[in-house]
Amino acid sequence: MSGPGELSIITRGLNLYYGAFQALSDISVGIRRGLITSMIGPSGCGKTTLLRCFNRVNERYDYVRTTGEIIVLGRNIYDPDVSLIELRKSVGMVFQRPNPLPVSVYENVVFGLRIHSDRSALKRADLDVAVEKALTEVGLWKDLRDRLKVKATTLQLEQQQKLCIARLLPLKPEVILMDEPCSALDVEGTRGIEELMFELKGRYTIVIVTHNMAQARRASDESIFMLMGKLVEHAPTEDLFLNPKNPKTLEYIEGRYG
Amino acid sequence: MASTGPTTQRFARTAQAARSERAQKVAKWVFGAMALAMVAPLIGIVTYLLYRAWPSLGWEFLVDLPRKGMREGGIWPAFVGTLYLVTISLAVAAPIGVLAAIYLNEYARDNWFNRLINLAVINLAGVPSIVHALFGLGAFVYAAQFGFSILSASLTLAIMTLPVIIASTREALASVPRAFREACWNVGATRWQTIRAVVLPNSISGILTGIILQVSRAAGETAPIMFTGAVFYKAVQRGDLFPYRLGDQCMALSMHLYTVSTQVPNVKESIPYATAIVLLGSVLLVNATAIAARVFMRRRKRW
Ligand SMILES: Nc1ncnc2c1ncn2[C@@H]1O[C@H](COP(=O)(O)OP(=O)(O)OP(=O)(O)O)[C@@H](O)[C@H]1O
Numbered sequence: 021m022s023g024p025g026e027l028s029i030i031t032r033g034l035n036l037y038y039g040a041f042q043a044l045s046d047i048s049v050g051i052r053r054g055l056i057t058s059m060i061g062p063s064g065c066g067k068t069t070l071l072r073c074f075n076r077v078n079e080r081y082d083y084v085r086t087t088g089e090i091i092v093l094g095r096n097i098y099d100p101d102v103s104l105i106e107l108r109k110s111v112g113m114v115f116q117r118p119n120p121l122p123v124s125v126y127e128n129v130v131f132g133l134r135i136h137s138d139r140s141a142l143k144r145a146d147l148d149v150a151v152e153k154a155l156t157e158v159g160l161w162k163d164l165r166d167r168l169k170v171k172a173t174t175l176q177l178e179q180q181q182k183l184c185i186a187r188l189l190p191l192k193p194e195v196i197l198m199d200e201p202c203s204a205l206d207v208e209g210t211r212g213i214e215e216l217m218f219e220l221k222g223r224y225t226i227v228i229v230t231h232n233m234a235q236a237r238r239a240s241d242e243s244i245f246m247l248m249g250k251l252v253e254h255a256p257t258e259d260l261f262l263n264p265k266n267p268k269t270l271e272y273i274e275g276r277y278g
Numbered sequence: 279m280a281s282t283g284p285t286t287q288r289f290a291r292t293a294q295a296a297r298s299e300r301a302q303k304v305a306k307w308v309f310g311a312m313a314l315a316m317v318a319p320l321i322g323i324v325t326y327l328l329y330r331a332w333p334s335l336g337w338e339f340l341v342d343l344p345r346k347g348m349r350e351g352g353i354w355p356a357f358v359g360t361l362y363l364v365t366i367s368l369a370v371a372a373p374i375g376v377l378a379a380i381y382l383n384e385y386a387r388d389n390w391f392n393r394l395i396n397l398a399v400i401n402l403a404g405v406p407s408i409v410h411a412l413f414g415l416g417a418f419v420y421a422a423q424f425g426f427s428i429l430s431a432s433l434t435l436a437i438m439t440l441p442v443i444i445a446s447t448r449e450a451l452a453s454v455p456r457a458f459r460e461a462c463w464n465v466g467a468t469r470w471q472t473i474r475a476v477v478l479p480n481s482i483s484g485i486l487t488g489i490i491l492q493v494s495r496a497a498g499e500t501a502p503i504m505f506t507g508a509v510f511y512k513a514v515q516r517g518d519l520f521p522y523r524l525g526d527q528c529m530a531l532s533m534h535l536y537t538v539s540t541q542v543p544n545v546k547e548s549i550p551y552a553t554a555i556v557l558l559g560s561v562l563l564v565n566a567t568a569i570a571a572r573v574f575m576r577r578r579k580r581w
């Protein structure tokens with residue numbers, strides 16, 4: 021294993037079953053700190069499932085069973101003394117459809133702070149600072165500084181998706197998981213999110229699931245190709261797209277299935 | 279990451295997280311306790327009733343007639359009477375209620391007229407049963423001249439259950455995702471075709487549940503039938519499945535329970551309890567059937 025400074029997420033022999041159906045088999049992967057890693061593969065190959073393993077949200081369903089090891093930021097997340105609360109603060113997720121809460125922009129951004137601190141410990145001034153910082157970081161501050169009170173669900177989709185990212189930031193996450201974050205957005209919106217990802221790169225480890233090959237090539241440093249619950253190939257994006265080692269990868273990126 | 283200290287400390291419970299988790303655990307226990315608290319009375323009631331009813335319980339009790347001025351014997355006429363009342367009232371209320379709900383949910387636009395109908399439905403559901411009884415007496419017994427009869431009593435029960443059936447059916451219809459309807463409209467299906475092909479098949483289990491829950495209500499009410507068609511005693515053939523005509527008066531379980539508990543002296547002690555068990559048992563049986571049917575239909579529907 022490389023030093024903890026190298027890999028943010030490591031899985032070893034990870035299997036996941038939905039009831040009797042095995043959705044992930046024997047996944048061993050290492051995801052680099054501070055880079056953008058994309059996951060590609062045909063529909064139903066388990067990208068979302070794998071992504072959701074990294075902060076243990078799959079466990080919400082009681083018919084899900086996981087075996088193997090998942091090490092996030094140097095810590096096996098199945099250790100009994102790992103706190104799910106702390107884990108999820110560090111590993112945030114962005115969903116396919118933007119899911120801002122039906123409250124104001126401001127309240128969306130400070131939502132995490134509010135649930136993780138005592139009411140008395142939160143000063144209005146601190147919250148204001150946190151909002152400005154988070155919105156600036158995702159590039160929304162200029163547009164929304166005068167509209168912090170509007171309901172977040174009335175924003176444009178692109179702004180909503182950025183807001184969903186901003187909502188994670190006050191908790192100081194280190195990993196951000198994105199499940200097809202652009203699939204509900206138009207070209208402009210997609211470019212906006214991609215530019216934001218470049219902004220965030222370095223400070224955060226980003227894992228993004230995408231069906232858009234061009235996006236994977238443009239936006240990611242490393243790529244993972246999955247097929248039927250198995251990891252087929254994991255390489256720097258250039259290599260994976262230009263000279264894939266596995267014939268199945270080649271077939272997929274040439275568009276022969278999926 | 280030297281700055282965060284030894285990596286084994288990652289994701290360790292902070293004081294804040296521990297507090298959150300403690301609060302979460304307390305909440306879970308409180309909610310769980312309330313859920314249990316709800317089950318306890320049910321078990322308590324059933325056990326107590328069974329215990330007190332034991333000497334009378336049996337097939338004989340069900341099919342025999344009340345004897346010696348209802349002080350001994352069984353409850354057959356009351357049992358069949360309740361079957362009549364519940365069946366007829368739901369046979370009237372269910373179709374009307376379901377069709378009205380389909381209109382309100384699928385066709386009606388949001389205008390003042392339909393809002394008025396909505397308001398009427400909601401308020402009708404809140405009318406006390408004794409008021410329904412009085413209405414049934416005036417409308418069916420006297421105005422429509424059905425007299426004191428099974429027909430009047432069933433119609434009164436139907437009026438009483440109708441608004442609730444409408445409300446529960448609407449809820450079931452509303453739970454069918456809008457996208458399914460749009461898919462239909464966009465291949466040129468009419469609203470009626472959409473309802474038949476998509477809306478009803480996917481909401482039928484909810485609709486049926488709503489209707490069947492009204493069985494227990496219709497079976498349990500005393501006031502509406504007492505005003506309109508139920509009597510203390512009516513002689514019928516032992517075990518006869520069709521002893522009544524629509525124009526007859528009939529006995530009913532709820533009424534019989536009232537009678538033997540309060541109106542007749544020196545009743546064999548276990549008889550009121552056994553009557554209650556039969557009433558409760560029939561209702562639970564119907565509900566259990568409904569749940570089974572629902573589970574079966576749920577399994578076929580998936581989205
Ligand atoms: N909650 C669930 N219960 C049961 N099976 C599930 C569940 N979620 C996913 N699956 C199954 O697990 C497999 C992997 O699903 P997953 O959603 O991870 O695929 P995916 O690669 O994200 O697909 P897509 O590209 O369509 O989003 C699929 O066969 C799917 O049917």
Ligand SMILES: [Mg+2]
Binds near residue numbers: 067068069199
């Ligand atoms: Mg997916």
